[in-house]
Amino acid sequence: MKVALIGLGSVGRGVAEMVAQKDLGISITGIADSKSGFIDDAGIDLSALLEKKRSRGFCGTKKILAPDVINNADYDALVEVTPTNAMTGEPGLGYIRQAIKKRKHVVTSNKGPIALAYNELRALAEKNGVALRFEATVGGAIPIFHTLEHGLAGNEILAIFGVLNGTCNYILTRMADEGLTYEQALLEAREMGYAEADPTYDVEGIDAAIKLVILANTIWGNGVKLDDVDRTGINLLTPDAMRLAEDEDCTIRLIAEAIPKKGFLRVAPRIIERNHPLVVEGTLNAITIETDMAKQITLIGRGAGSTETASAILGDLLFIRDRYVERS
Amino acid sequence: MKVALIGLGSVGRGVAEMVAQKDLGISITGIADSKSGFIDDAGIDLSALLEKKRSRGFCGTKKILAPDVINNADYDALVEVTPTNAMTGEPGLGYIRQAIKKRKHVVTSNKGPIALAYNELRALAEKNGVALRFEATVGGAIPIFHTLEHGLAGNEILAIFGVLNGTCNYILTRMADEGLTYEQALLEAREMGYAEADPTYDVEGIDAAIKLVILANTIWGNGVKLDDVDRTGINLLTPDAMRLAEDEDCTIRLIAEAIPKKGFLRVAPRIIERNHPLVVEGTLNAITIETDMAKQITLIGRGAGSTETASAILGDLLFIRDRYVERS
Numbered sequence: 001m002k003v004a005l006i007g008l009g010s011v012g013r014g015v016a017e018m019v020a021q022k023d024l025g026i027s028i029t030g031i032a033d034s035k036s037g038f039i040d041d042a043g044i045d046l047s048a049l050l051e052k053k054r055s056r057g058f059c060g061t062k063k064i065l066a067p068d069v070i071n072n073a074d075y076d077a078l079v080e081v082t083p084t085n086a087m088t089g090e091p092g093l094g095y096i097r098q099a100i101k102k103r104k105h106v107v108t109s110n111k112g113p114i115a116l117a118y119n120e121l122r123a124l125a126e127k128n129g130v131a132l133r134f135e136a137t138v139g140g141a142i143p144i145f146h147t148l149e150h151g152l153a154g155n156e157i158l159a160i161f162g163v164l165n166g167t168c169n170y171i172l173t174r175m176a177d178e179g180l181t182y183e184q185a186l187l188e189a190r191e192m193g194y195a196e197a198d199p200t201y202d203v204e205g206i207d208a209a210i211k212l213v214i215l216a217n218t219i220w221g222n223g224v225k226l227d228d229v230d231r232t233g234i235n236l237l238t239p240d241a242m243r244l245a246e247d248e249d250c251t252i253r254l255i256a257e258a259i260p261k262k263g264f265l266r267v268a269p270r271i272i273e274r275n276h277p278l279v280v281e282g283t284l285n286a287i288t289i290e291t292d293m294a295k296q297i298t299l300i301g302r303g304a305g306s307t308e309t310a311s312a313i314l315g316d317l318l319f320i321r322d323r324y325v326e327r328s
Numbered sequence: 329m330k331v332a333l334i335g336l337g338s339v340g341r342g343v344a345e346m347v348a349q350k351d352l353g354i355s356i357t358g359i360a361d362s363k364s365g366f367i368d369d370a371g372i373d374l375s376a377l378l379e380k381k382r383s384r385g386f387c388g389t390k391k392i393l394a395p396d397v398i399n400n401a402d403y404d405a406l407v408e409v410t411p412t413n414a415m416t417g418e419p420g421l422g423y424i425r426q427a428i429k430k431r432k433h434v435v436t437s438n439k440g441p442i443a444l445a446y447n448e449l450r451a452l453a454e455k456n457g458v459a460l461r462f463e464a465t466v467g468g469a470i471p472i473f474h475t476l477e478h479g480l481a482g483n484e485i486l487a488i489f490g491v492l493n494g495t496c497n498y499i500l501t502r503m504a505d506e507g508l509t510y511e512q513a514l515l516e517a518r519e520m521g522y523a524e525a526d527p528t529y530d531v532e533g534i535d536a537a538i539k540l541v542i543l544a545n546t547i548w549g550n551g552v553k554l555d556d557v558d559r560t561g562i563n564l565l566t567p568d569a570m571r572l573a574e575d576e577d578c579t580i581r582l583i584a585e586a587i588p589k590k591g592f593l594r595v596a597p598r599i600i601e602r603n604h605p606l607v608v609e610g611t612l613n614a615i616t617i618e619t620d621m622a623k624q625i626t627l628i629g630r631g632a633g634s635t636e637t638a639s640a641i642l643g644d645l646l647f648i649r650d651r652y653v654e655r656s
Binding site for chain 1: 346350352423462469470474475478479480481482484509555601605607609611619620621622623624625626627628629630633635636638639640643645646647651
């Protein structure tokens with residue numbers, strides 16, 4: 001199976017390293033970062049390319065850019081792992097459209113295009129007879145979409161509850177365990193590299209809301225948008241509120257919640273029993289799926305990380321290989 | 329897709345009811361319980377048959393038995409849900425062999441045949457070009473095999489840790505939460521219908537060990553047997569031991585554990601931190617998979633129940649339908 005890889009940040013490097021290390025029958029024939037690109041139909045020497053990227057800051061030749069790789073490389077599936085832009089979805093959205101129109105399968109970790117244009121992209125993929133998979137967009141290494149699609153096939157999905165943002169969960173864990181204020185815990189999260197200089201996207205629940213939109217659209221096809229999410233962040237939470245919850249054997253977590261029959265689509269800090277499966281520590285993510293037959297299934301795992309995200313992307317690629325590429 | 333269903337206890341009834349209720353494109357053309365059988369190539373009227381079973385105690389005519397249904401019905405996949413016999417695997421093992429030799433796919437919830445003869449049955453299924461799936465044998469509704477096979481495809485599985493027996497977990501939860509003795513908690517579990525009159529199979533860790541054998545053989549193909557499991561039950565556990573653990577923010581759970589690189593294959597009560605994802609309450613099951621890329625993924629869900637087990641079986645059937653039956 002031949003793959004074109006667009007994006008060579010933390011996630012892209014993780015994918016390239018794992019493909020190089022593991023004997024999965026996958027070769028990468030085209031790669032682009034934001035400044036350059038490289039094509040080799042016989043399969044790129046990944047360790048040489050990654051070394052070039054490390055030493056020079058770009059991976060290929062500046063005459064070749066991402067659209068050239070998507071157009072001209074010889075590949076079965078595009079792996080699109082450029083940074084998320086939640087407002088426009090670009091440049092990933094354009095890359096994904098371009099690849100699907102060339103009848104290439106697409107695997108992405110990019111939340112923007114899937115949150116903004118899932119219905120359009122799914123229809124486009126169906127029309128072109130290719131797969132569009134995005135396991136890495138929600139819950140990092142947690143195989144939530146595989147579980148919904150196959151493990152729980154035949155179930156009616158009634159509701160979904162998730163701890164979908166590791167930064168918030170880290171802050172809340174530290175507030176609960178150490179009695180820190182929100183500001184103290186945020187500072188610590190920054191020092192640990194879990195929070196960015198501008199933490200708005202995480203602490204105001206925007207990141208979790210985007211993931212909730214992706215889950216809802218995938219499960220129920222209801223075409224909801226980021227604006228439809230009733231959203232409250234964790235930035236106004238006080239140590240007093242946390243202490244009150246802890247006094248009752250509960251704690252507070254930022255829960256993303258979708259219950260279509262009640263019209264609920266919200267992200268908010270919620271009081272939750274300490275021994276509930278969704279109460280996970282630190283930067284972990286957790287997702288509870290409520291169904292008619294299986295009742296409640298909870299998945300817990302790492303929500304971020306280079307190798308962890310590569311796990312989700314390779315799971316998608318291997319699924320496409322087994323289902324589509326080997327047949328043809 | 330046409331299905332023959334062998335076994336009409338709690339699990340079999342769950343499957344029949346769900347197939348009748350849901351529009352899954354599945355029809356059941358043959359059914360047998362331990363005393364009788366019924367064949368209808370056009371698809372059995374399931375509500376009439378279940379009513380017959382309820383009122384008379386058997387589902388069909390006594391001239392037709394399970395082997396006749398397996399031989400003579402028109403079906404794509406056998407659903408084998410007869411009771412587990414951990415020593416011989418029978419009668420399920422014979423039924424499964426018979427169906428595979430007739431080139432029928434097989435889905436089973438029966439731990440005996442898979443724990444005793446996985447390698448043989450897998451080879452037989454491969455030779456005959458059919459699928460053998462057994463999601464319901466471990467962890468009830470938890471889609472552990474789907475997760476290992478697809479969600480975590482490409483990962484190297486390094487270790488597996490599980491709370492695989494709901495009866496033991498209920499007893500340990502009650503000992504921890506209420507300070508009950510083992511005997512008191514067992515009595516309560518019996519009254520709740522969670523423990524059988526003879527609880528040996530559960531409390532001595534045999535049931536968990538069988539499930540561990542199935543996991544190990546499936547993941548690592550190492551051909552281990554029940555006798556290879558280093559096994560300690562919960563029946564000698566004292567309230568003092570539990571209190572000591574709880575004093576350290578830990579608790580005790582019966583953990584099934586396989587770490588091939590260390591040569592570990594054991595089921596034993598283990599002291600475990602209270603906030604570890606494997607610490608689940610009551611009759612829940614939980615499984616942590618440790619891998620090279622995803623690191624630790626934990627799945628939590630109901631380990632038993634008629635509808636919950638039907639969820640696992642239907643997941644297997646629909647996977648077979650999508651992967652094999654639609655193609656042909």
